[in-house]
Amino acid sequence: MKSLLLPPHPKERRIVFKNAWTQGYTPDIECYLKDGGYEELRKALAMKPAEIIDEVKKSNLRGRGGAAFPCGVKWGFIRHDDGKPHYITCNGDESEPGTFKDRYILNNDPHQLIEGMAIAAFALNVHLAYIYIRCEFTKSAGIVTKAIEEAKAKGFLGKNILGTGFDLEIYVHQGAGAYICGEETSLIESIEGKRPYPRIKPPYFPAVLGLYMSPTIVNNVETLCHVKQIFKLGSEEYSKMGTPGDGGTRVMCVSGDVMRPGPYEIPVGGVTLGELINDVCGGMKPGRKLKAIIPGGSSSKVMRAGEVYKMKVKGPDGEMIEKDVPLLDITMDAASLAAAGTMIGSAGVIVMDDSRSMLWALNNLNTFYAHESCGQCTPCREGVLWIDKMTTRMVNGEGIAQDPITLKNVADNIAGRTVCAFGEAASWPVQSFLEKFPEEFAVGAK
Amino acid sequence: MDKQETHTTGISQSDRIPADLLFRIDEAVTHYPISKRSASLPLLHLWQNHFGFIDDSAVNWISKRLDLEPINILELVTFYPWFRQQPAGKVCIRVCRTLSCALAGGFEVRDAFCTAAGINPNAEMHGHTPPVSADGKFSVEFVECLASCGSGPVALINDDLVEDITPEGAAGILSQYH
Numbered sequence: 263m264k265s266l267l268l269p270p271h272p273k274e275r276r277i278v279f280k281n282a283w284t285q286g287y288t289p290d291i292e293c294y295l296k297d298g299g300y301e302e303l304r305k306a307l308a309m310k311p312a313e314i315i316d317e318v319k320k321s322n323l324r325g326r327g328g329a330a331f332p333c334g335v336k337w338g339f340i341r342h343d344d345g346k347p348h349y350i351t352c353n354g355d356e357s358e359p360g361t362f363k364d365r366y367i368l369n370n371d372p373h374q375l376i377e378g379m380a381i382a383a384f385a386l387n388v389h390l391a392y393i394y395i396r397c398e399f400t401k402s403a404g405i406v407t408k409a410i411e412e413a414k415a416k417g418f419l420g421k422n423i424l425g426t427g428f429d430l431e432i433y434v435h436q437g438a439g440a441y442i443c444g445e446e447t448s449l450i451e452s453i454e455g456k457r458p459y460p461r462i463k464p465p466y467f468p469a470v471l472g473l474y475m476s477p478t479i480v481n482n483v484e485t486l487c488h489v490k491q492i493f494k495l496g497s498e499e500y501s502k503m504g505t506p507g508d509g510g511t512r513v514m515c516v517s518g519d520v521m522r523p524g525p526y527e528i529p530v531g532g533v534t535l536g537e538l539i540n541d542v543c544g545g546m547k548p549g550r551k552l553k554a555i556i557p558g559g560s561s562s563k564v565m566r567a568g569e570v571y572k573m574k575v576k577g578p579d580g581e582m583i584e585k586d587v588p589l590l591d592i593t594m595d596a597a598s599l600a601a602a603g604t605m606i607g608s609a610g611v612i613v614m615d616d617s618r619s620m621l622w623a624l625n626n627l628n629t630f631y632a633h634e635s636c637g638q639c640t641p642c643r644e645g646v647l648w649i650d651k652m653t654t655r656m657v658n659g660e661g662i663a664q665d666p667i668t669l670k671n672v673a674d675n676i677a678g679r680t681v682c683a684f685g686e687a688a689s690w691p692v693q694s695f696l697e698k699f700p701e702e703f704a705v706g707a708k
Numbered sequence: 709m710d711k712q713e714t715h716t717t718g719i720s721q722s723d724r725i726p727a728d729l730l731f732r733i734d735e736a737v738t739h740y741p742i743s744k745r746s747a748s749l750p751l752l753h754l755w756q757n758h759f760g761f762i763d764d765s766a767v768n769w770i771s772k773r774l775d776l777e778p779i780n781i782l783e784l785v786t787f788y789p790w791f792r793q794q795p796a797g798k799v800c801i802r803v804c805r806t807l808s809c810a811l812a813g814g815f816e817v818r819d820a821f822c823t824a825a826g827i828n829p830n831a832e833m834h835g836h837t838p839p840v841s842a843d844g845k846f847s848v849e850f851v852e853c854l855a856s857c858g859s860g861p862v863a864l865i866n867d868d869l870v871e872d873i874t875p876e877g878a879a880g881i882l883s884q885y886h
Contacts, residue, residue, distance in 0.1 A: 397753065435739075438791055452749065455784075515857065525858060623807060626807045
């Protein structure tokens with residue numbers, strides 16, 4: 263990734279990515295220890311579990327996987343002394359189109375993740391944890407497994423960690439090419455050795471009935487790295503970097519038609535979409551104009567260049583007032599993008615210029631969802647195939663007048679009618695592309 | 709990844725399991741103290757890494773090893789796109805098909821790999837069984853997002869992620885795998 267070889271952009275603040283790109287930094291434990299590694303685990307082991315969870319709550323860390331759920335609140339669902347075994351499963355099944363951050367952490371700085379996980383495990387009374395890594399990250403499983411062995415040899419994992427009496431085993435579990443395994447209950451089924459059909463919530467909230475039907479916390483790779491950073495910086499300092507209720511930095515992955523695509527670690531709310539595209543990423547390609555932005559991975563609703571959003575913002579006297587916000591002035595945080603009718607999701611920003619056909623782009627995504635539906639729920643299994651067939655036909659110039667209406671109808675009948683959020687993830691692109699770019703889906707449009 | 713065996717012997721895979729594979733299988737099962745069934749995916753990976761694909765004898769052997777029914781293993785092999793019931797090429801080329809890579813020219817790169825490998829670019833290449841060149845050397849297939857969207861088009865060639873590929877550069881890349 264060329265962009266990572268550049269010095270950090272002034273808008274960036276590399277914390278989780280601090281070492282992943284430092285010249286001469288290696289994934290072995292000696293290098294990590296030289297940089298102060300595992301000091302935060304020592305700090306955490308001297309605290310009470312409830313105090314650790316409280317620090318994470320105060321940091322305002324939100325999950326970096328896609329749902330932006332407050333991490334400390336999620337941890338708070340686990341009752342420390344309920345007598346049941348508890349588990350952590352780290353979600354490294356990064357597969358959301360447009361998202362590309364986990365590989366660099368896993369391959370270049372695996373101990374950061376292991377330390378974050380060990381802190382989480384101590385807080386949640388966990389003694390067995392799994393890191394689920396998609397097998398397409400061919401080198402990552404070996405690198406992380408070696409890092410686990412090193413940490414064990416130094417007493418940071420295994421039995422009686424640092425003499426505290428706390429035990430933790432971590433194992434790597436490799437996926438096998440299925441996007442659905444990024445869904446947390448699907449990931450759990452996959453670790454149980456089953457077809458990864460998502461479980462229905464309620465009752466199968468992982469924090470209640472997770473891995474082996476025991477309370478389980480599923481956290482994204484980046485999220486667990488942030489846990490370590492919270493203890494390094496202190497929750498107050500950490501939360502200050504973000505917006506109220508959405509603390510810290512996050513890795514924003516920009517791809518598509520910009521000059522300098524790449525993953526950029528930026529304080530939450532620290533850039534607007536315009537600054538991210540035009541400043542951090544060097545703008546559009548020469549002679550090209552912005553046409554569309556998918557702001558949070560392929561499942562998030564598309565935004566059209568030139569749009570102005572009516573958003574509720576805090577006015578000068580603290581009252582909430584409605585304000586017109588142009589697309590490029592929207593800040594990259596969960597609340598702002600939600601107010602604009604889309605989501606920050608995995609912060610995978612896909613940028614498209616005026617040379618692109620929106621029908622072609624949507625068809626590409628439809629093929630993805632048609633390939634990746636697990637097939638458990640009828641509306642999704644059947645619907646995504648029909649959606650893909652229809653847009654494929656339209657791309658081939660064989661569309662009929664009814665197609666946009668039928669497409670919307672099928673999408674409307676998938677969303678909300680499935681066990682997991684894949685139904686929405688597959689429907690939102692269809693619904694939003696049709697709504698934002700109707701002229702490109704009219705009959706005869708190519 | 710292990711050096712893959714060639715599919716020429718006609719003897720069931722389960723009749724020729726080497727000692728080091730058995731050792732690694734036993735080790736993998738210990739990672740799952742709560743349920744042996746959890747070792748299904750790791751065992752399938754170890755198996756496919758060694759043999760290149762998973763035959764019927766493998767399904768039976770793994771299911772017995774984990775005290776399961778064969779269907780419990782077969783349903784994983786048919787579900788997860790990574791697993792194969794037929795051998796792929798010795799050099800396995802997985803080109804990312806999804807949006808960011810497609811914007812950067814992923815389809816043209818796929819076609820260029822097909823030309824360089826002597827594979828019909830119109831063959832179905834989005835399932836479990838990719839088209840293989842006549843000499844068995846190469847297979848080319850489309851896979852979904854490889855999570856390297858900022859350096860597209862990308863492809864996974866055996867275990868190597870290759871970034872920023874151009875159609876012009878495709879043949880040169882393959883020549884390194886001869």
